[in-house]
Every structure is written in C-alpha cells, then in structure tokens.
Amino acid sequence: MAKLHVSTTINGEPQEFLCDAEQSMLDVLRGPLGLTGAKEGCGTGDCGACTITLNGRIVCSCLMLAAEAEGQEIGTIEGMAGEELHPLQQKFLESAALQCGICTPGVLMAAKALLEKNPDPTEHEVRFWLAGNLCRCTGYDKIIRAVMDTAADMRAAR
Amino acid sequence: MYDFAYHRPKSVADAVALLKGKEEARPMSGGMTLIPTLKQRLAKPSDVVDLGGVKELAGIKVEGGNVVIGAMTKHGDVATSADVKAHIPALADLAGHIGDPQVRNRGTIGGSVANADPAADYPAAVVALNATVTTNTGKHAADGFFKGLFETALGEGEIITSISFPKPEKAAYMKFPNPASRYAMVGVFVAKTASGVRVAVTGAGPSVFRVKAMEEALSKNFSSDAIKDIKVPATDLNSDIHGSAEYRAHLVGVMARRAVDKANK
Numbered sequence: 001m002a003k004l005h006v007s008t009t010i011n012g013e014p015q016e017f018l019c020d021a022e023q024s025m026l027d028v029l030r031g032p033l034g035l036t037g038a039k040e041g042c043g044t045g046d047c048g049a050c051t052i053t054l055n056g057r058i059v060c061s062c063l064m065l066a067a068e069a070e071g072q073e074i075g076t077i078e079g080m081a082g083e084e085l086h087p088l089q090q091k092f093l094e095s096a097a098l099q100c101g102i103c104t105p106g107v108l109m110a111a112k113a114l115l116e117k118n119p120d121p122t123e124h125e126v127r128f129w130l131a132g133n134l135c136r137c138t139g140y141d142k143i144i145r146a147v148m149d150t151a152a153d154m155r156a157a158r
Numbered sequence: 159m160y161d162f163a164y165h166r167p168k169s170v171a172d173a174v175a176l177l178k179g180k181e182e183a184r185p186m187s188g189g190m191t192l193i194p195t196l197k198q199r200l201a202k203p204s205d206v207v208d209l210g211g212v213k214e215l216a217g218i219k220v221e222g223g224n225v226v227i228g229a230m231t232k233h234g235d236v237a238t239s240a241d242v243k244a245h246i247p248a249l250a251d252l253a254g255h256i257g258d259p260q261v262r263n264r265g266t267i268g269g270s271v272a273n274a275d276p277a278a279d280y281p282a283a284v285v286a287l288n289a290t291v292t293t294n295t296g297k298h299a300a301d302g303f304f305k306g307l308f309e310t311a312l313g314e315g316e317i318i319t320s321i322s323f324p325k326p327e328k329a330a331y332m333k334f335p336n337p338a339s340r341y342a343m344v345g346v347f348v349a350k351t352a353s354g355v356r357v358a359v360t361g362a363g364p365s366v367f368r369v370k371a372m373e374e375a376l377s378k379n380f381s382s383d384a385i386k387d388i389k390v391p392a393t394d395l396n397s398d399i400h401g402s403a404e405y406r407a408h409l410v411g412v413m414a415r416r417a418v419d420k421a422n423k
Contacts, residue, residue: 004164020161021161021162021163021164021206022159022160022161022162022196024193043197044194044197045190045193045194045260045261046338046339048258048260051260054263054264057234057263058259058260058263059260059263059264060260060261060264063189063190063193063194063264064189064193064264065164065189065193065206065208067164067166067208068166068189068208068210070166110259110260113259129259131258131259131340132257132258132259132260132261133258
C-alpha cells in the first residue's frame with residue numbers, strides 16, 4: 001500500500017516522514033528518524049519504556065500509530081536536555097537511579113510531566129504517577145527518591 | 159500487524175461513511191485495546207477508521223441533572239474534570255484509576271464502553287448510574303446495552319457519540335485491581351438515586367451485571383451492614399490465573415460493602 005505522508009512537530013521542530021499504516025510511532029522514531037532514546041520493552045503498553053509526549057501528555061509510542069502524529073506535537077527524551085541536562089537527568093546520574101537504563105528515558109519523560117503538573121508531589125503521588133513505567137533493576141526506591149529530591153531542588157531554585 | 163488502510167475522518171458522518179459497506183473496517187478510539195490486538199495479529203481489519211480527529215466527539219458538559227461525556231473524552235480528562243468531580247465524583251475517581259497515566263492519556267470512555275471488556279471499569283458506572291449511551295443512530299439504555307463478553311447492543315457501523323450520566327444522590331466505585339494491569343479483578347459501582355439503589359459488578363463475570371438482592375437491601379437501608387450476609391453465587395463467574403470464580407464471588411461482597419462505606423463518607 002502507498003506510504004502515508006505525515007507532517008508533525010518533534011521536540012519543537014517541524015518534521016515530515018513517510019510511514020506505513022501499520023507502523024507505530026516508536027517504529028518511526030527509532031527507525032527513519034534515528035531517535036533511539038525511546039525503547040521498546042514490551043510493545044504492548046505495559047512497561048512505559050517507549051514513553052513520549054503527545055501534545056504535552058505522556059503516552060506509549062508503541063501503542064500509537066505513526067500516522068496519528070499528523071498535525072500533533074511530539075516530545076521525546078532527546079528534547080529533554082537543553083545546554084545542560086534537565087535537573088531530573090542530572091539527579092538520576094548523581095543518585096544512580098538506574099542500572100541497565102532501558103526504562104530510564106521513559107521514567108524521565110513521565111517524571112518530568114509529573115513535576116510540570118505537580119512540583120511538590122508526595123511519595124505516594126510519585127509512585128502513582130510512575131505506575132506505567134516498569135523497572136526490572138532498581139526496585140524503584142532510587143527512582144522515587146531521585147524524583148522527590150529533584151522536585152525539592154527545583155522548588156528551592158525558584 | 160497486518161496491513162490495513164488508515165483513515166482519519168474529521169466528522170462522525172465521514173467516519174460512518176468510511177465504515178459503511180466494509181465488513182472488515184474497524185473504528186479506533188484511543189487504540190489501547192485495538193493496537194495491541196493488531197500487533198498480536200488477533201484482528202485483521204481491512205480499514206482502521208481513527209476517530210481521533212473527530213473534534214465533536216470529545217468534551218464534557220453538564221445538561222440539567224446529567225453529565226454528558228463525549229465518546230472520545232480521555233480517561234485522564236474525565237478524572238480531572240471539574241464538572242465530573244463536582245457532580246459525580248465517583249466517576250472521576252473511577253476514571254483516575256484506570257490503567258496508568260499513559261493509558262489514561264489515550265484511552266477513551268466511548269472506546270472502553272464499546273469494547274465491553276469484562277474487566278473494564280466504565281461498564282460498571284454506565285449500568286449503576288443508569289446512563290444513556292447515545293450513538294449516531296439513536297440511544298441505548300444502560301440495561302441491555304452490555305450483551306456479553308466483548309458484546310454490546312451496537313450495530314454495524316454504529317458509533318458511540320456520547321454517554322449521559324444522571325447525577326446520583328450518592329455513589330462510589332471500589333475495585334480490586336489486578337496489581338499488574340490495574341484491570342478490575344472485581345469492581346463494584348454502587349449508586350443511590352431518586353429511583354432506588356443500583357449495584358453493578360464488573361470484572362467478575364463475562365459482562366457487567368447487577369446484584370438485585372443488594373439493591374433491594376440497600377434501598378431499604380443504605381449501609382454496608384445491610385448487605386453483609388448477601389452472597390453472590392460463583393456459578394458463571396470468571397476463573398483464571400488471577401483468581402477463581404469463588405474468590406471473585408467473595409470479592410463482590412467485599413467490594414460492594416467498601417463501595418457503600420465510601421459512598422457514605
């Protein structure tokens with residue numbers, strides 16, 4: 001079947017691509033667009049390693065058809081750092097809130113979305129918000145602490 | 159995934175026209191069930207009609223004593239809606255506990271209700287609150303809408319456009335979630351309305367069902383004590399690796415009592 005032509009915005013930059021109807025957003029990000037930060041863990045929307053933002057809201061890119069990106073705004077982990085790392089990225093490094101790193105881009109995308117909505121979350125709220133991101137290495141404690149610590153730093157810096 | 163033709167109509171009329179005459183065409187709302195199904199090659203539609211571009215289908219409004227929710231309204235938007243929280247907080251609470259944030263940002267109320275997953279949360283709210291399901295061709299009462307496992311009263315080419323929930327006097331939803339998926343192993347929605355009490359159970363059977371014995375007892379005395387001796391038979395309930403039919407039958411009683419206590423808080 002003929003390729004679909006999609007015009008979208010990725011990390012603030014206009015982007016066009018061709019895709020097949022059955023390709024997921026994750027397929028296109030990691031393949032033709034070369035944005036390999038989002039990972040494919042389960043491919044069924046359970047693990048959250050492929051988390052991106054769609055119009056500012058976190059979604060699993062493995063459960064989004066690439067064609068759905070037409071006219072929408074996509075955000076990926078590649079757009080998270082500016083000149084310097086995002087405070088969450090820095091804190092994850094400092095507190096070793098990762099081991100193998102496969103889940104980390106998704107966790108960071110979800111944590112950033114949380115702190116934008118709620119700069120002072122309780123531990124319960126952090127855990128509830130990150131429920132869609134599975135980590136098979138750290139046991140979560142370091143992740144949750146890193147998010148809480150970043151939130152405190154960001155509040156203090158304001 | 160097998161190959162299919164992708165369409166993104168802008169209106170309900172266009173969507174219906176695209177579905178018409180194509181036996182293997184499937185509408186897609188949030189895709190949270192359809193896309194995994196396609197990936198597992200459990201479905202082979204000729205055409206996927208993506209309703210995501212149909213703006214008229216999303217949104218929440220309050221009309222008289224009803225909260226009317228557009229079919230393409232996402233769970234996350236129902237959960238955080240000031241109108242839903244003000245008029246039917248139990249419904250916002252239910253929506254806020256579906257799946258995880260990534261699912262709530264994509265999954266829609268219309269998709270969930272049309273899909274009629276036996277473990278989905280919304281069917282319990284639709285039945286307990288005696289909601290009306292509006293489609294492009296007409297209206298369906300809640301009772302009789304859910305026909306069985308993944309089966310509803312919707313006809314070919316019929317698309318849910320909105321669901322209207324009458325405001326209850328009191329209501330609450332309690333579920334025992336599967337710890338991995340957060341699907342309801344058993345979920346019970348209890349609603350006290352001017353015309354009596356309704357108790358709807360999801361997750362336990364092939365489809366959502368009401369517990370008349372609890373409804374009668376609660377209509378006389380809306381307290382968890384009133385239903386403490388009412389047992390639901392395990393016959394015909396779901397039995398799988400997550401729990402036996404007997405366990406689910408037991409959970410119906412527990413969740414119903416907790417829901418009544420929550421509604422009375």
